[in-house]
Amino acid sequence: MSNILTMAMPKGRIFEEAVELLRKAGYKLPPEFDDSRKLIIEVPEEGLRFILAKPMDVATYVEHGVADVGIAGKDVLLEEERDVYELLDLNISYCYLAVAGLPNTKMNEVAPRVATKYPNVAEAYFREQGEQVEIIKLNGSIELAPIIGLSDRIVDIVSTGRTLKENGLVEYERIKDVTSRFIVNPVSYRMKDQQINDMVKRLSEVV
Amino acid sequence: MSRLFMFEKPLGMRDTLPGLYEKKSRVRSLIGDTMKLWGYQFIETPTLEYYETVGAASAIADQQLFKLLDKEGQTLVLRPDMTAPIARVAASKLLNEDLPVRLAYSANVFRAQQREGGRPAEFEQIGIECLNEETVSCDGEVIALLISSLKKAGLQQFQVSIGHVGFAQELFVQILGTNGRADILRKYLFEKNYVGYREHVNSLQLSSIDKQRLLQLLELRGGEDVIGQALDIMEQDSGKQALLDLKELWDVIKDYDVAAYVKFDFTIVSHMSYYSGILFEVYAGNVGFPIGNGGRYSLMEKFGKSASATGFAVRMDMLLEALGGGQQENSTHCIFFSQERRKEAFKLAEKMHEQGKQAVLQDITGVKNLDAFTKRFAETTYLIGGRTDE
Numbered sequence: 001m002s003n004i005l006t007m008a009m010p011k012g013r014i015f016e017e018a019v020e021l022l023r024k025a026g027y028k029l030p031p032e033f034d035d036s037r038k039l040i041i042e043v044p045e046e047g048l049r050f051i052l053a054k055p056m057d058v059a060t061y062v063e064h065g066v067a068d069v070g071i072a073g074k075d076v077l078l079e080e081e082r083d084v085y086e087l088l089d090l091n092i093s094y095c096y097l098a099v100a101g102l103p104n105t106k107m108n109e110v111a112p113r114v115a116t117k118y119p120n121v122a123e124a125y126f127r128e129q130g131e132q133v134e135i136i137k138l139n140g141s142i143e144l145a146p147i148i149g150l151s152d153r154i155v156d157i158v159s160t161g162r163t164l165k166e167n168g169l170v171e172y173e174r175i176k177d178v179t180s181r182f183i184v185n186p187v188s189y190r191m192k193d194q195q196i197n198d199m200v201k202r203l204s205e206v207v
Numbered sequence: 208m209s210r211l212f213m214f215e216k217p218l219g220m221r222d223t224l225p226g227l228y229e230k231k232s233r234v235r236s237l238i239g240d241t242m243k244l245w246g247y248q249f250i251e252t253p254t255l256e257y258y259e260t261v262g263a264a265s266a267i268a269d270q271q272l273f274k275l276l277d278k279e280g281q282t283l284v285l286r287p288d289m290t291a292p293i294a295r296v297a298a299s300k301l302l303n304e305d306l307p308v309r310l311a312y313s314a315n316v317f318r319a320q321q322r323e324g325g326r327p328a329e330f331e332q333i334g335i336e337c338l339n340e341e342t343v344s345c346d347g348e349v350i351a352l353l354i355s356s357l358k359k360a361g362l363q364q365f366q367v368s369i370g371h372v373g374f375a376q377e378l379f380v381q382i383l384g385t386n387g388r389a390d391i392l393r394k395y396l397f398e399k400n401y402v403g404y405r406e407h408v409n410s411l412q413l414s415s416i417d418k419q420r421l422l423q424l425l426e427l428r429g430g431e432d433v434i435g436q437a438l439d440i441m442e443q444d445s446g447k448q449a450l451l452d453l454k455e456l457w458d459v460i461k462d463y464d465v466a467a468y469v470k471f472d473f474t475i476v477s478h479m480s481y482y483s484g485i486l487f488e489v490y491a492g493n494v495g496f497p498i499g500n501g502g503r504y505s506l507m508e509k510f511g512k513s514a515s516a517t518g519f520a521v522r523m524d525m526l527l528e529a530l531g532g533g534q535q536e537n538s539t540h541c542i543f544f545s546q547e548r549r550k551e552a553f554k555l556a557e558k559m560h561e562q563g564k565q566a567v568l569q570d571i572t573g574v575k576n577l578d579a580f581t582k583r584f585a586e587t588t589y590l591i592g593g594r595t596d597e
Binding site for chain 1: 325364366368399400401402403428429470472488490491492494495496497
């Protein structure tokens with residue numbers, strides 16, 4: 001078994017903050033890290049290999065063990081329910097999951113419809129509220145759905161609220177705060193415990 | 208539903224083709240022989256059991272069971288594991304004399320189909336149960352046999368992590384007072400959500416010492432010294448017995464000379480209600496999921512017999528993945544013959560079979576592409592017309 005620790009990183013918004021955090025924790029990451037289009041970046045000096053994945057897929061790579069550890073948003077963990085250890089709250093990329101819709105509207109009483117990228121989160125949330133809703137899964141630009149009449153409500157992540165505002169939507173309920181988490185594959189957590197413990201220690205000192 | 212293509216199998220079902228079959232049966236016999244040497248006797252149980260009995264007793268969650276109805280309308284399940292069927296047969300028959308019983312099995316078990324790849328709905332488990340034997344020596348024997356079996360199968364890098372079902376629960380109840388409160392923490396631990404666990408602990412009205420004790424639980428992983436640390440945070444005697452048992456277990460494991468493969472890990476908890484003592488998981492370096500697990504359980508009580516047992520089960524698919532490639536050398540000999548020398552060919556094959564060599568008889572007129580066909584064999588002999596070519 002190799003001593004290289006493979007880390008799954010979310011591309012996009014969270015990536016830069018995650019890289020900054022790793023640097024703060026003392027990991028020497030090469031400069032090309034910041035604008036590389038590569039999907040795999042080796043950093044042998046640190047005994048690390050990074051794979052760059054879609055944020056929604058990070059937990060999948062980690063659960064299957066092709067990545068030992070990863071950085072994933074709590075929204076992804078709630079939606080995907082992967083069997084991974086959620087060891088640290090990294091306190092980066094803060095946002096929250098919320099229910100939004102057109103102002104001063106009620107949900108359809110017969111068949112309330114909710115459009116979302118997070119069908120599991122949305123269904124669980126409305127069920128807890130004692131409401132059975134119909135879920136429509138979308139992959140992006142969720143705000144469109146209520147505007148053009150596809151759904152009564154949407155469930156999406158909100159960071160500044162600007163997108164909602166610009167599209168004339170309002171927030172109805174806040175579901176859960178979201179930050180990025182350090183996650184670990186259960187087997188790696190045992191088989192590479194020294195490397196992972198070291199990483200947890202270094203990261204927890206800077207979060 | 209869309210029309211099925213003829214090549215399709217039900218979701219999660221897999222074929223075992225010759226190459227894999229060979230490898231699987233070799234590993235199965237290496238492990239099986241080890242188990243037999245240790246005095247474990249193989250048994251078989253039915254593939255179908257009653258939902259009300261074995262299905263309900265099984266550790267596998269209800270939604271993971273394959274269910275069907277029999278003629279009388281009784282609900283049946285495809286067995287989801289072997290532990291529950293063995294507990295049934297042991298409680299009703301084999302434990303009548305109240306002696307220790309050592310049983311082994313290798314069987315296919317069934318779990319609900321899942322959309323995602325890498326999760327077969329039918330897979331083989333090979334394992335043992337040491338029943339009606341409650342000593343720590345027995346727990347140690349099971350772990351030592353697990354390690355010995357994996358080594359015999361050729362697995363080099365693996366680790367057994369041992370926890371205890373009672374420790375976390377006892378600690379939670381001692382500090383929090385009620386089972387209900389303990390369950391909240393146990394759920395976080397089971398879901399591997401340490402962030403949630405810590406947040407919950409910090410939100411509780413507890414002394415900082417008690418909070419510290421709860422947080423330290425997450426760190427209790429490692430060698431023998433972990434038991435000392437666990438003893439420090441377990442203040443009351445009721446939780447200490449489990450730890451003293453584990454200390455003794457460590458000595459047993461050392462006497463078996465397998466301590467290098469073993470670590471303690473008090474963060475392992477189980478959703479399974481039937482575990483009553485130690486529980487453990489086995490990990491191999493290059494496989495993302497545990498390749499096996501086990502523990503002490505008191506499942507026979509559900510079948511009307513008060514006895515406990517310790518056992519383990521190894522997942523054959525995961526183990527084979529851990530063992531990796533290594534194509535077995537093909538030693539099969541092919542004898543091509545034409546009609547006039549058929550009898551001679553049969554005699555030769557018979558002789559080779561007697562010597563334990565694999566030899567295929569092939570009528571030369573039955574093969575269209577001779578070159579491609581001969582490549583599949585280590586050696587060939589031609590008994591055709593007048594010539595003999597090796």
